[in-house]
Amino acid sequence: MQGVCVSVLCVCICVSALLRSAISQSHVKTYTNTECTDGYHWDPLTEHCKDINECETIPDACKGEMKCFNHYGGYLCLPRSASVIPAPEPAITPTPAFNPCPLGYEPHGDSCVDIDECERDEHDCQPSQQCINTLGAFNCQCPRGYSKVGTECIDIDECRFRYCQHRCVNVPGSFSCQCEPGFQVGGNNRSCVDVNECEMGAPCSQRCFNTYGTFMCRCDQGYELGPDGFTCNDIDECRSSSYHCQFRCVNEPGKFSCVCPEGYQLVGTRMCQDINECETGEHQCSDTQTCVNIHGRYQCVDANRCQEPYTHNSDNLCVCPHSKPACRDLPYSVVHRYMTITSERSAPSDIFLIQTTNFLTGSFNTFRIRSGDDNRDFYIRQTNNYSAMLVLARAVSGPREYTLDLEMLSGHPLVGQRSSSVLRLSIFVGQYTF
Ligand SMILES: [Ca+2]
């Protein structure tokens, strides 16, 4: 029904505007089809309370000369002279169903209930945002790792907050912590913990020691770490020093050993000692021979070494009696002795003491090297009337053998006869200095 303006006595009253204002104020009330106010009836088509045109529905609504003018919610009886200017048709707003509830709510029975804009897809969230319904409204929520700036979701640079112990790498929507070499990200994904490389197959060829941030390789005794820091190489002890062994060094993996020449035995780890074959019973000398131990070997000598015209007198003693013409210019007695010295023995050194126990009282004795010392490698130092020392004059190299005839000449002022006795000393010089 249209609103009207009524002009009475040249006064125009815009009834429709006034009445619509009053009606709109009442819109806050909740209406149903049976509860329209007086002057309205429920229109199920539009679901609105619709004005009743009383001028048509009430017979003789105005008496006498009065004319009936319908208006919203009622009617007027005015003189017939009053002119009526129809008000413009009220704008039919295409607003959805009339909603008397606050924004974000809609009527439900007697009460207002929240509208779930998210479920109805009546929100303006961006595709990347999640719509969260709230009472009377809704939120557009950004994914984790993003913060909302205006209507946009902006990646959070978590690295600004120094979450990571070592290095931080920001990525859209997230971040990751990285660690320096030798460390790995801990269980909290932030801290860096040392990697135990030794338990993870570190390439140490022998021993591995874990340290903070790295590891070290170490080697067993007898090995040294190679330039790569992992490999253990055998130390050639024999090359590094010639003092490890008295005779010969044999390098072995992780160690070394000393060996001795034949005829010697190892004493301790490095020293060599001559084997006395004559004592150990290793010798092959016969019953008629005497075993003489020498440095590095032994020698069998005949027990009786007396040669014509000498005759065997007793052990090692040969005698040439003056009654034999052949003995006239020969020493009366020859006694055999044997000794051994090492090669390169320091000189001069006393090596053999000659002592006589068989002499005439009052005799004068002198000692000399009768033969066997063509190179003058020895000399005699007489100590007293009865003894003298054989001295090695220079260092000599073996293996070689000397046979020295050491002679004692005895003279007696009363007897007036000179006698000679010889000590035939066999000196065996060993091949080595030990
Ligand atoms: Ca980020």
Ligand SMILES: [Ca+2]
């Ligand atoms: Ca480590």
Ligand SMILES: [Ca+2]
């Ligand atoms: Ca070695």
Ligand SMILES: [Ca+2]
């Ligand atoms: Ca020997």
